[in-house]
Amino acid sequence: xxxxxxxxxxxxxxxxxxxxxxxxxxxxxxxxxxxxxxxxxxxxxxxxxxxxxxxxxxxxxxxxxxxxxxxxxxxxxxxxxxxxxxxxxxxxxxxxxxxxxxxxxxxxxxxxxxxxxxxxxxxxxxxxxxxxxxxxxxxxxxxxxxxxxxxxxxxxxxxxxxxxxxxxxxxxxxxxxxxxxxxxxxxxxxxxxxxxxxxxxxxxxxxxxxxxxxxxxxxxxxxxxxxxxxxxxxxxxxxxxxxxxxxxxxxxxxxxxxxxxxxxxxxxxxxxxxxxxxxxxxxxxxxxxxxxxxxxxxxxxxxxxxxxxxxxxxxxxxxxxxxxxxxxxxxxxxxxxxxxxxxx
Amino acid sequence: xxxxxxxxxxxxxxxxxxxxxxxxxxxxxxxxxxxxxxxxxxxxxxxxxxxxxxxxxxxxxxxxxxxxxxxxxxxxxxxxxxxxxxxxxxxxxxxxxxxxxxxxxxxxxxxxxxxxxxxxxxxxxxxxxxxxxxxxxxxxxxxxxxxxxxxxxxxxxxxxxxxxxxxxxxxxxxxxxxxxxxxxxxxxxxxxxxxxxxxxxxxxxxxxxxxxxxxxxxxxxxxxxxxxxxxxxxxxxxxxxxxxxxxxxxxxxxxxxxxxxxxxxxxxxxxxxxxxxxxxxxxxxxxxxxxxxxxxxxxxxxxxxxxxxxxxxxxxxxxxxxxxxxxxxxxxxxxxxxxxxxxxxxxxxxxxxxxxxxxxxxxxxxxxxxxxxxxxxxxxxxxxxxxxxxxxxxxxxx
Numbered sequence: 001x002x003x004x005x006x007x008x009x010x011x012x013x014x015x016x017x018x019x020x021x022x023x024x025x026x027x028x029x030x031x032x033x034x035x036x037x038x039x040x041x042x043x044x045x046x047x048x049x050x051x052x053x054x055x056x057x058x059x060x061x062x063x064x065x066x067x068x069x070x071x072x073x074x075x076x077x078x079x080x081x082x083x084x085x086x087x088x089x090x091x092x093x094x095x096x097x098x099x100x101x102x103x104x105x106x107x108x109x110x111x112x113x114x115x116x117x118x119x120x121x122x123x124x125x126x127x128x129x130x131x132x133x134x135x136x137x138x139x140x141x142x143x144x145x146x147x148x149x150x151x152x153x154x155x156x157x158x159x160x161x162x163x164x165x166x167x168x169x170x171x172x173x174x175x176x177x178x179x180x181x182x183x184x185x186x187x188x189x190x191x192x193x194x195x196x197x198x199x200x201x202x203x204x205x206x207x208x209x210x211x212x213x214x215x216x217x218x219x220x221x222x223x224x225x226x227x228x229x230x231x232x233x234x235x236x237x238x239x240x241x242x243x244x245x246x247x248x249x250x251x252x253x254x255x256x257x258x259x260x261x262x263x264x265x266x267x268x269x270x271x272x273x274x275x276x277x278x279x280x281x282x283x284x285x286x287x288x289x290x291x292x293x294x295x296x297x298x299x300x301x302x303x304x305x306x307x308x309x310x311x312x313x314x315x316x317x318x319x320x321x322x323x324x325x326x327x328x329x330x331x332x333x334x335x336x337x338x339x340x341x342x343x344x
Numbered sequence: 345x346x347x348x349x350x351x352x353x354x355x356x357x358x359x360x361x362x363x364x365x366x367x368x369x370x371x372x373x374x375x376x377x378x379x380x381x382x383x384x385x386x387x388x389x390x391x392x393x394x395x396x397x398x399x400x401x402x403x404x405x406x407x408x409x410x411x412x413x414x415x416x417x418x419x420x421x422x423x424x425x426x427x428x429x430x431x432x433x434x435x436x437x438x439x440x441x442x443x444x445x446x447x448x449x450x451x452x453x454x455x456x457x458x459x460x461x462x463x464x465x466x467x468x469x470x471x472x473x474x475x476x477x478x479x480x481x482x483x484x485x486x487x488x489x490x491x492x493x494x495x496x497x498x499x500x501x502x503x504x505x506x507x508x509x510x511x512x513x514x515x516x517x518x519x520x521x522x523x524x525x526x527x528x529x530x531x532x533x534x535x536x537x538x539x540x541x542x543x544x545x546x547x548x549x550x551x552x553x554x555x556x557x558x559x560x561x562x563x564x565x566x567x568x569x570x571x572x573x574x575x576x577x578x579x580x581x582x583x584x585x586x587x588x589x590x591x592x593x594x595x596x597x598x599x600x601x602x603x604x605x606x607x608x609x610x611x612x613x614x615x616x617x618x619x620x621x622x623x624x625x626x627x628x629x630x631x632x633x634x635x636x637x638x639x640x641x642x643x644x645x646x647x648x649x650x651x652x653x654x655x656x657x658x659x660x661x662x663x664x665x666x667x668x669x670x671x672x673x674x675x676x677x678x679x680x681x682x683x684x685x686x687x688x689x690x691x692x693x694x695x696x697x698x699x700x701x702x703x704x705x706x707x708x709x710x711x712x713x714x715x716x717x718x719x720x721x722x723x724x725x726x727x728x729x730x731x732x733x734x735x736x737x738x739x740x741x742x
Contacts, residue, residue: 046439049431151517151546160518160547161475162426162452179463180438250427256456258426304384304421305393 029334033283034193041185049181053311054293056249060266061273061285062192062199063242068271068279069280070203071235072215073127074136076267077143078243081120083262084146085112085244087157090257093168103169103273105252107193112248113241120240124233147262162258177253184253191249192286195242200281202238211235215280251314276318278327287326376413376443378662379436381429381457382472383449384421387548390574391449391472392421392604395655397405397643402659405638411666413673417444426456433457434652437464444469446658450572451475451519458482458530465675467665467682471658472573472651476734477567479702484675486682486701488661488694489654490622491732492523492570494736495598498707498727499568499620500531503596508566510538512559514552515570519542522571526572526596526675528732540564547706552576552582560586560593569597573651577606599624599721602712604649619721622705623650623691626720635690650691663698693729700735 040051066079075223089108096103127138150157157163170176202208213221214228222228251257260266269292277288295314299307322329380399396419408415418440422429429448436442437460445461446469448454450549454473458481461468470478470487474495479485503511511532515521521544529539540562543555550571559567567588571579581599588595599621602614625636625647635656639648665681666673679701686695694705709725 034449049434049438053427053431160452162455164455164481179434179460181434239652253403254427254430254456255459256426256430258452258456260425260427260452263425300421304382304419307421 017338020204020209021229024159024200027072027331027334030182030283033286037189037193038186041182041189045180045182048049048185050293050297052181052185052188052231053187053254054290055192055274056246056253057270058286058289059188059192059195059249060243060246060270061277061289062282063239063246064270064274065201065277065280065282065285066199067236067239068274068285069282070208070211070215071232071239072211073232073236074132075127075139075239076136076264076271077139077272078239079262079264079266080139080143080146081116081240081243082247082250082270083150084119085116085247086251086261087150087163087247088112088115088244089155089168089248090163090166090251090287093166093252093255093328094163096167096169100169103167104173105168105171105187108168108252109245109248112244114248116244117241120244121233121237123240124236125237127231128229140264143262143264143267147259147264150259150262157257157259160259162256166255166257168252168255177255188253190247191245195245196286198284199238199242207231207234230284243252244271272315276315278325278331279329281325281327283330284325284327287330291326345411345610368720374413374671376410376415376666376671377436378415378417379433379442379445380417380419380471381422381432381439381445381447381453382419382481383424383435383453384419386424388424388449388572388574389450391651392447394605394649394652395447395449395471395658397639397646398648398652398655399659401639401642402656404642406659406663410663411669411671413666415663415666415670419447422449422453424453426452429453430456430460433460433468437466442466443675444678447471448473449656451478454478454482454485458485461485464676467662467675467678469658469662471654472564473520474523476523476719476732477519479700479735483701484679485700486679486696487660487703488658488696489703490650491525491702491734492520492598494703494705494730495600495621495707496524496527497531497733498709498730499596499618500528501599501727502620502709502725503566503568504532504535504537504619508532508537508594510540510564511566511568512541512562512564513539513568513570514543514545514555514559515568516547516550516575517703518547520572521547521570528568547572550578552579556582556586560588560591563591564593566594566596569595569601571601572647573600573603573605576601576603577610580610580614584611594618599650599710602710602721604647604721607650607712607721608647610719612714612719615713615714618709619712620648620707620709620727621655621721622707624708624710624721624723626650626710626715626722627691627708628723629688629690629692631688632690648690653689653691657691657694660687660689661685670728692726695729697731699739701730702732702735704729704731706730717739729737 067073089112092102177184210226270315273288273292278284299310371678384392420432444467446471449472461484462482472489474492478490501620513525515525530706596618599619602619603624665678668681669677683698693707697704707730708723710721710723713722
């Protein structure tokens with residue numbers, strides 16, 4: 001299909017456009033998924049806090065999927081942007097102290113996103129200098145630097161004790177974060193949904209198609225006139241901004257930021273989730289995050305001491321026997337159901 | 345394949361998922377739930393393991409009834425990550441209707457949960473975390489562990505009394521470590537001593553070698569150490585490699601370093617080390633002998649440490665408070681009942697300060713010695729009824 005895009009001549013252009021329009025169309029399982037996600041807040045109000053974590057994790061995974069699944073940049077340091085976003089939003093909410101523009105959560109999201117986009121754009125030049133393994137090390141290094149900076153700048157971040165006094169205001173001045181977490185979930189889910197629509201548009205735009213061409217073969221993509229590095233800079237920046245917004249959501253809905261947001265395990269977990277859900281599918285990030293959190297919750301409740309063993313075992317089996325992650329499985333089912341080609 | 349059937353299957357699967365997610369059956373009226381949040385996995389897992397074992401032991405010994413109600417303990421693993429602690433606290437209060445939350449392995453974890461305690465008016469019993477400020481984060485926090493200033497001041501006073509003039513401090517770079525450093529430095533300076541250097545090592549991925557070398561090069565009379573529970577063995581291994589005794593440098597610290605759980609594996613290099621702490625498994629009292637014997641019987645190969653006793657006393661406090669309110673689970677009444685409570689713990693006499701909700705307890709000066717082929721912190725001096733010095737100083741200013 002990538003070849004179709006690249007080799008589209010003048011005559012084939014309309015055919016290619018029709019093909020992409022068809023791909024970009026919404027299908028019924030997608031509607032079902034989103035309606036279901038919103039309905040969860042009312043069906044299971046007691047689990048809203050967990051769902052909130054799922055929504056945040058899904059957005060974070062979505063951001064990595066753009067970087068890893070579409071741009072093909074293997075990053076083990078994506079947590080840097082998540083953490084930066086969390087600290088920016090946390091500090092803003094602290095400065096606002098519950099009132100005024102600074103403590104408005106949506107404003108916090110915007111600023112965190114912008115801050116991470118800027119940092120992402122700058123660091124993307126470092127990341128793109130090398131090939132896969134080098135990139136891995138550079139992203140890891142950047143994340144470590146951020147974690148140490150936050151630790152050293154204890155006067156600003158609170159150091160290892162965490163940032164105290166984060167008091168986010170009401171969402172849009174109307175909805176308060178309640179103890180049950182329902183508003184928090186709806187807030188995170190709405191953010192995820194809106195950013196998902198944007199990501200979907202981006203992925204199906206010529207920009208997104210060129211990313212896939214680059215991922216397929218960067219040399220050939222360059223040969224047909226795609227500015228490879230500029231596209232990758234762009235994708236990395238978008239991914240960074242998304243991760244920042246996810247971090248900001250966490251800071252706002254938990255009203256707390258600790259050094260842990262920059263910890264290595266965040267970067268590792270999110271990569272696991274993307275692979276588990278299905279790389280380069282967008283929905284894989286969401287389904288993967290949901291499955292990962294639910295599994296964790298069930299196992300940790302059943303055996304608080306040994307849940308890591310069971311989770312690890314299940315993940316290994318899934319990766320071994322289910323190719324393409326959960327979305328590979330779902331896509332196959334959907335095709336058999338509708339008798340059509342092309343995954344959701 | 346028939347689409348209708350498949351759709352029905354999908355519905356059935358969804359329904360199944362729904363039942364799996366729904367909360368369990370409604371709880372009976374006469375059950376009091378205590379939600380305990382601990383790091384059961386991750387770097388602080390030893391803290392969680394000790395406390396969970398102590399809680400289990402307490403319930404086996406004292407039964408599950410308090411104030412005429414059945415006490416049900418729910419243990420949750422937060423892996424030592426603050427945002428998970430916060431969510432678990434929220435879920436325990438909102439979903440499980442926990443009357444008391446407890447545990448909290450590290451300072452940031454306790455601080456993350458503090459707003460929940462305040463908002464929901466639920467007592468939070470801190471069984472482990474030791475930074476002085478924690479009890480100030482919410483009027484519903486009560487502590488049964490210790491504070492770092494409380495445990496540090498006695499060793500500093502002991503150092504002064506024993507002619508130590510020049511010191512170097514090395515602590516983990518986070519709340520409790522900084523508390524320990526501040527207290528030690530202040531006490532030494534007040535008594536005309538000299539602090540050559542205050543070193544701080546990172547909390548995560550600790551590498552002590554460069555700090556220890558620097559401390560040795562400065563040739564102080566004594567080197568003061570603090571690391572959190574679980575890191576003592578790694579630190580003491582590197583300390584023993586450097587042979588401070590040969591240079592005439594005394595190595596002293598808080599009892600966190602010679603943690604009972606790890607002490608036996610540290611080797612003879614730690615023999616003679618002087619520390620101050622609120623609990624030693626060797627504490628000479630009938631209560632403690634019974635406690636250690638029962639604990640080791642229930643958990644072969646595991647020696648109870650100061651974390652375990654924090655959990656054991658936390659449960660004792662919750663039980664006593666429920667007895668006092670006759671089973672009333674109103675959070676404000678429970679906290680009121682806990683204030684001023686005093687009893688004899690395995691560690692000695694303890695009480696809850698009615699002003700600060702923090703623990704008042706004896707702190708002991710101990711020396712590592714060999715008993716029956718095993719290493720123990722043997723207590724040789726007692727400083728009775730120590731209040732948290734930070735808060736005591738604050739109260740004195742008022």
